[in-house]
Amino acid sequence: QQQVKQSPQSLIVQKGGISIINCAYENTAFDYFPWYQQFPGKGPALLIAIRPDVSEKKEGRFTISFNKSAKQFSLHIMDSQPGDSATYFCAASQETSGSRLTFGEGTQLTVNP
């Protein structure tokens, strides 16, 4: 049972465009929602994270939008660059259960120059 669903599976955008990746979760006990970026041959690295008490968090070109009532959150990459080409994973965890991450399926982002 996939508790975090991510879409799309793959995404192609032009340089300078906006990349949007969406996730939906089922477990209302989740209280931490990170996004990870993974390059080929490397482990995932934390990109940005949000807690459910805020609806939006922005760090540079990366923004998380969070909708608690809809149980959805999304990653927006503004002014997308070829160097952003990677696989992106959304995840969710519950602090009181060992902070175990439940990951979405991943999105392969390609930014064309």
Added chain:
Amino acid sequence: NAGVTQTPKFRVLKTGQSMTLLCAQDMNHEYMYWYRQDPGMGLRLIHYSVGEGTTAKGEVPDGYNVSRLKKQNFLLGLESAAPSQTSVYFCASRGALSNQPQHFGDGTRLSIL
């Protein structure tokens, strides 16, 4: 400044063979995790540990065992390898305080023939 180190990076096994994957972290983190990554399925938690001497099952624990005898090390064992265990295995660690991200190693690519 190693962070999380996984050994080995690559391994090919025959069905029925056993092996141990080693994860070492130098950040004095309390929590450690083992995930497997398969195409289209994101990362799935196998086992985790919230402190030295403790282990717990994750989402997909069958066929694996773990040990955390020392705080800095987390071992993942396959007693009798099966082709279904062909995957990329990632170890991660995290501090015990709130809002701490999980730090990942670069993975072990394991093929079972």
